[in-house]
Amino acid sequence: xxxxxxxxxxxxxxxxxxxxxxxxxxxxxxxxxxxxxxxxxxxxxxxxxxxxxxxxxxxxxxxxxxxxxxxxxxxxxxxxxxxxxxxxxxxxxxxxxxxxxxxxxxxxxxxxxxxxxxxxxxxxxxxxxxxxxxxxxxxxxxxxxxxxxxxxxxxxxxxxxxxxxxxxxxxxxxxxxxxxxxxxxxxxxxxxxxxxxxxxxxxxxxxxxxxxxxxxxxxxxxxxxxxxxxxxxxxxxxxxxxxxxxxxxxxxxxxxxxxxxxxxxxxxxxxxxxxxxxxxxxxxxxxxxxxxxxxxxxxxxxxxxxxxxxxxxxxxxxxxxxxxxxxxxxxxxxx
Amino acid sequence: xxxxxxxxxxxxxxxxxxxxxxxxxxxxxxxxxxxxxxxxxxxxxxxxxxxxxxxxxxxxxxxxxxxxxxxxxxxxxxxxxxxxxxxxxxxxxxxxxxxxxxxxxxxxxxxxxxxxxxxxxxxxxxxxxxxxxxxxxxxxxxxxxxxxxxxxxxxxxxxxxxxxxxxxxxxxxxxxxxxxxxxxxxxxxxxxxxxxxxxxxxxxxxxxxxxxxxxxxxxxxxxxxxxxxxxxxxxxxxxxxxxxxxxxxxxxxxxxxxxxxxxxxxxxxxxxxxxxxxxxxxxxxxxxxxxxxxxxxxxxxxxxxxxxxxxxxxxxxxxxxxx
Numbered sequence: 130x131x132x133x134x135x136x137x138x139x140x141x142x143x144x145x146x147x148x149x150x151x152x153x154x155x156x157x158x159x160x161x162x163x164x165x166x167x168x169x170x171x172x173x174x175x176x177x178x179x180x181x182x183x184x185x186x187x188x189x190x191x192x193x194x195x196x197x198x199x200x201x202x203x204x205x206x207x208x209x210x211x212x213x214x215x216x217x218x219x220x221x222x223x224x225x226x227x228x229x230x231x232x233x234x235x236x237x238x239x240x241x242x243x244x245x246x247x248x249x250x251x252x253x254x255x256x257x258x259x260x261x262x263x264x265x266x267x268x269x270x271x272x273x274x275x276x277x278x279x280x281x282x283x284x285x286x287x288x289x290x291x292x293x294x295x296x297x298x299x300x301x302x303x304x305x306x307x308x309x310x311x312x313x314x315x316x317x318x319x320x321x322x323x324x325x326x327x328x329x330x331x332x333x334x335x336x337x338x339x340x341x342x343x344x345x346x347x348x349x350x351x352x353x354x355x356x357x358x359x360x361x362x363x364x365x366x367x368x369x370x371x372x373x374x375x376x377x378x379x380x381x382x383x384x385x386x387x388x389x390x391x392x393x394x395x396x397x398x399x400x401x402x403x404x405x406x407x408x409x410x411x412x413x414x415x416x417x418x419x420x421x422x423x424x425x426x427x428x429x430x431x432x433x434x435x436x437x438x439x440x441x442x443x444x445x446x447x448x449x450x451x452x453x454x455x456x457x458x459x460x461x462x463x464x
Numbered sequence: 465x466x467x468x469x470x471x472x473x474x475x476x477x478x479x480x481x482x483x484x485x486x487x488x489x490x491x492x493x494x495x496x497x498x499x500x501x502x503x504x505x506x507x508x509x510x511x512x513x514x515x516x517x518x519x520x521x522x523x524x525x526x527x528x529x530x531x532x533x534x535x536x537x538x539x540x541x542x543x544x545x546x547x548x549x550x551x552x553x554x555x556x557x558x559x560x561x562x563x564x565x566x567x568x569x570x571x572x573x574x575x576x577x578x579x580x581x582x583x584x585x586x587x588x589x590x591x592x593x594x595x596x597x598x599x600x601x602x603x604x605x606x607x608x609x610x611x612x613x614x615x616x617x618x619x620x621x622x623x624x625x626x627x628x629x630x631x632x633x634x635x636x637x638x639x640x641x642x643x644x645x646x647x648x649x650x651x652x653x654x655x656x657x658x659x660x661x662x663x664x665x666x667x668x669x670x671x672x673x674x675x676x677x678x679x680x681x682x683x684x685x686x687x688x689x690x691x692x693x694x695x696x697x698x699x700x701x702x703x704x705x706x707x708x709x710x711x712x713x714x715x716x717x718x719x720x721x722x723x724x725x726x727x728x729x730x731x732x733x734x735x736x737x738x739x740x741x742x743x744x745x746x747x748x749x750x751x752x753x754x755x756x757x758x759x760x761x762x763x764x765x766x767x768x769x770x771x772x773x774x775x776x777x778x779x780x781x782x783x784x785x786x787x
Contacts, residue, residue, distance in 0.1 A: 152548040169548035185515075186549050203517070203545055224518045226545065243520060263522050264538055282524055282537060305524045305537050323540070323576070324526065346577060452548075 133426050139459045140414075140428045146457030149174055153450025155190040156439040156458075157198055160234060163212040164441070164448050165190075165198045166456045173198055174456070178214035189229045194236035194251055201227030207240045207249070219253040229267055233274030237290060241265035246279045248290055259288055259295055267309035267320065280306035280320045287318065287332070300330045302337065308348060312372060313356040321347035327361060327370075329377070338377055340370055349395045349438075353403050358383075358419055360396040360405045367393055367407045367417060385417040386424045397438035397447070406447050408435020414449050427459055469584040470547070472556045473660055474569050476610045477591030478600050479562030482620040486591055486652035486659070487559060493656050497554040500546050502539065504561050515553060517542050521561055523568045526575055533575060533744060534568040540576050547582040555660060556583065563606050566590075566613040567722065567743055573665075574745045587664035590614035590644075591652065594633050595624045601636065601688060608690040611637055612722045612767045613742075614644045615664035623650040640690050641767055643673060643725075667738035668751045670725045671763055689769050690722065695777050697762040699784040700731040706783040710739070710746070713779065718744030720771070726764035729754065731785045739764075 135141060151170035158164050166174045167190035171183035175198075183202030193199040197211045199219070203226045207219040222242045229241040236251030246259045246268060263282035270277055270290075277288045282305045286297035306320035306328065319329040319338070325346050329338035340361075347363035358369045359377070366387025370377040386393075386407060395408040403419040411430035417423065433453035440447055448458040477483045491499065500515040524537040539558065546556065560569060566588055573585040590610045593600070600607040611617060617637060622630055634646055647654045663669055706728065714721065724741040739748035754760050764780055 154548060186545060188545055226517070226542075228541065228545075263524075264520065264541060266541075282522065303525075323524070323535075323537070 133429075135429050138426045138429050139461075140457060143461065144428070144457055144459040146428075146455060147174075149450075149454040149456050151454050152452050153436050153454060153456050154187050156437045156448040156450045156456065157190050157192055158439055158441040158446070158448065159192045159196050159198055159212060160194070160442070161196045161212060162441050163196075164439075164446070164458060165210070165212075166448075166450055167198065167200055168454070171202060171204075173200060173210045173214075173216075175210075175212060175214055180210045180214040180216050182208045182210050182216050188226055191230050191232050193232050194234055194238065199230050199232045199238060201230040201240050203227075205242070207238075209253075220247070220249065220255065222247070229265060231268040231270050231277070233270045235274045237270070237274050239268050239270065239277050241268055241279065244281075246277065246288075248277065248288075256290075257295055259286070259297070261286055263305075266305065266307035269309045269311050269318075271311045271315040272313050273315065276311075276315070278309055278311060278318050280309040282306070284328075285309060285318055285320055285330075298332075300335075302328045302330075304328075307346075308350055310350050310352060310359070312352050312359075313354065317356075317372065319350060319359060321350055321361070321363070325363065327359075329359075336378070340377055340382070343368070345392045349397075351396050351398045351405075353398045353405070353419065354401055355403075358398075358403065358405075360398055360407075362393040362396050362407070365390055365392055367396060367405055369405070369419060383419070383422075385419070385422055386415055389413070391430075394434045395436060395438045395449075397440055400440055400442055400444045402444065404444075406438050406440065406449075408438050408449055410434045412451055412455070414438070414447075416447070428457065431455065469582060470553070470556055471586035471661065471663075472543075472558060472573065472583050473586045473662075474566065474588045475557060475559045475591070475659075476564060476566050476569075476588065476613070477562065477618075478593065478596075478604070478607050478610070480596070481562075481591040481593040482618070482649075482652040483559060483562075483591045486589075486618060486620075486654070487557065489652055489654075490557065490656055490660065495656055498552065500553045500556045502542055502556065502558045504559065515546075517546070521564060523565075533571060535572040535575050536568050539569065539572045540579055543579050543583060547578075555586070557660075563604070565606055565609055567609070570613065570742045571745050574742060574747055585665040586660070587615040587662040588613050589616045589618065589659045591618045591620050592633075592637070594619050594621050594630055594648075597633050598636065605689070608640060608688055609722060611640045611644070612690045612692075614641060615662060616659055617641075617644045617646045618649050618652060618654055618659070619646050620649045620652050622648045636688070640688050640692065642692055643671075643765060643767070645673065665740070667740065667747070667749050670738045670740055671727050671765065690767065691769075691771060692765060692767040693771050693773055693776060694763065694765040695780045697729075697781055697784050698759075699787060700729045700733075700760060701762050701783045702785050703730045703733075703737075706730075709779050709783050710741075713776075714741055714744045714746060717768075721766055721768040723767045724765065726762065727751075728762040728764075729760035 151168035185204040305323035308321040326341035343363040366384040413430040414428035433451040
């Protein structure tokens with residue numbers, strides 16, 4: 130990116146940034162398109178509004194079912210914050226941290242507290258509490274909100290949310306598994322591991338998929354909109370694994386936007402097109418077109434690692450946040 | 465972010481030795497510092513200002529080729545969370561359960577890249593009960609390992625034993641680990657500076673302390689499985705030979721080698737090379753030049769189980785350049 134000047138970055142013409150003063154845990158667009166930044170100081174920032182969601186740090190955040198934001202904190206609470214900043218406690222789980230949260234547009238929610246993944250309804254009632262052999266490393270609903278996948282030591286567990294009897298389908302693989310993603314069509318589950326590799330399972334037949342070769346840990350992974358590619362962080366480029374034509378087994382991944390010797394720290398896939406937004410350890414944000422490999426610079430490297438990236442539902446806005454607390458977004462609508 | 469890594473103190477000790485009392489002392493003393501404390505059970509901790517994290521000791525194997533490489537998965541997760549709140553506390557204290565093997569905790573700070581980037585291991589502090597230590601050493605492998613791993617040992621409940629008994633306990637500890645600093649205490653009353661901010665894993669400070677043996681009596685009256693050995697080489701070492709030897713040794717014998725530390729004089733190099741390992745996980749770097757006029761002697765110390773003295777000596781001495 131050496132030849133790019135600050136003015137070439139989209140942020141200069143189409144962006145807005147703010148210094149929020151705290152580690153940005155997640156940038157989230159709620160289901161009505163409102164942008165919120167969840168910070169490690171316990172607050173959720175929505176435009177000029179500062180909502181004191183947690184007494185401590187926010188550990189994870191997502192768009193809640195119908196609108197607003199769902200956050201888990203190290204105060205043991207699961208909290209809903211409305212777009213106007215109104216904070217409502219959904220549940221309090223005691224002294225343990227609420228590490229991971231997930232929500233589906235149907236209104237169903239999940240929150241992991243240590244080894245247990247709680248499933249809650251839209252009203253905040255705990256419907257079931259699902260135990261795992263070790264602490265849950267990540268949570269994901271499938272696109273229909275019917276199944277919940279939870280990663281942990283030794284693999285992942287797949288639960289049917291509405292099952293009368295809670296018996297998980299165990300996806301086993303030795304090692305400690307963290308970030309987890311469902312393919313959009315619900316046929317694959319992929320986890321990022323402690324051992325700087327990914328592991329995937331084809332659910333139909335339990336086929337294992339090993340994806341390795343990362344110099345760093347993958348913290349962020351996302352499927353492109355139609356599920357053809359899995360974009361991942363953890364390498365000095367954006368690593369994309371092909372989930373078509375028999376892949377990713379036996380196929381080499383595609384690498385985009387490499388060459389700066391800085392690890393990619395966050396990825397987010399465009400909701401319609403095969404375009405990936407990527408953030409790097411030095412603060413650089415860019416967009417890359419998968420087919421052509423063409424790269425468009427979004428935000429210049431300002432030193433602090435990108436922790437989170439998010440697209441709004443129609444793919445016209447891209448938001449990012451950093452460890453040092455810089456947050457911003459670019460507006461990509463046609464002018 | 466290029467911030468200073470947050471120091472982490474690991475507090476081990478058998479059940480009833482006085483860990484919680486020590487922790488309460490650290491937290492209640494007026495030191496103006498704020499700590500995050502990772503514990504396994506909320507007990508009678510008097511915490512106002514500090515952040516207490518309730519953890520489960522989850523020991524994970526790492527599939528990285530080290531058969532004995534285990535880490536604390538919960539610590540990786542917790543430290544990841546705490547680091548986002550940087551600046552809100554001055555240090556982290558990790559209390560282990562009484563029966564815990566300290567290795568997974570220590571290895572976590574060398575094996576995980578995120579933890580390594582954000583924190584540094586300050587010291588392993590082991591609290592032992594002067595009255596019951598002998599019995600513990602007989603019936604528990606963990607009690608020996610907790611002493612073997614320690615940088616600082618708080619010899620607690622000293623008021624409950626006679627002066628002779630206290631000396632005997634200290635000798636027994638020295639037999640296992642002559643490099644740890646022993647602090648005698650009653651009701652865990654040691655100054656906070658004695659246990660916090662020791663920087664014992666700093667390569668620059670490795671083997672800075674001379675081993676302490678109490679004179680007068682044989683140190684090996686008891687057959688503890690864990691012992692320590694140290695060797696010196698007077699001729700400079702060939703770095704390639706040393707690397708080959710130590711890598712092979714750690715690979716084959718790493719499970720029995722609890723802690724290894726060395727300061728090495730390489731041939732044709734004015735810099736001192738410091739080296740340490742916890743089981744198979746090793747860490748090493750240059751730590752500045754040898755002092756003018758000081759003898760350039762390489763020294764290596766092993767604390768572990770079933771150590772073969774002649775074999776280790778021969779191996780180390782063979783790394784020297786030819787005379």
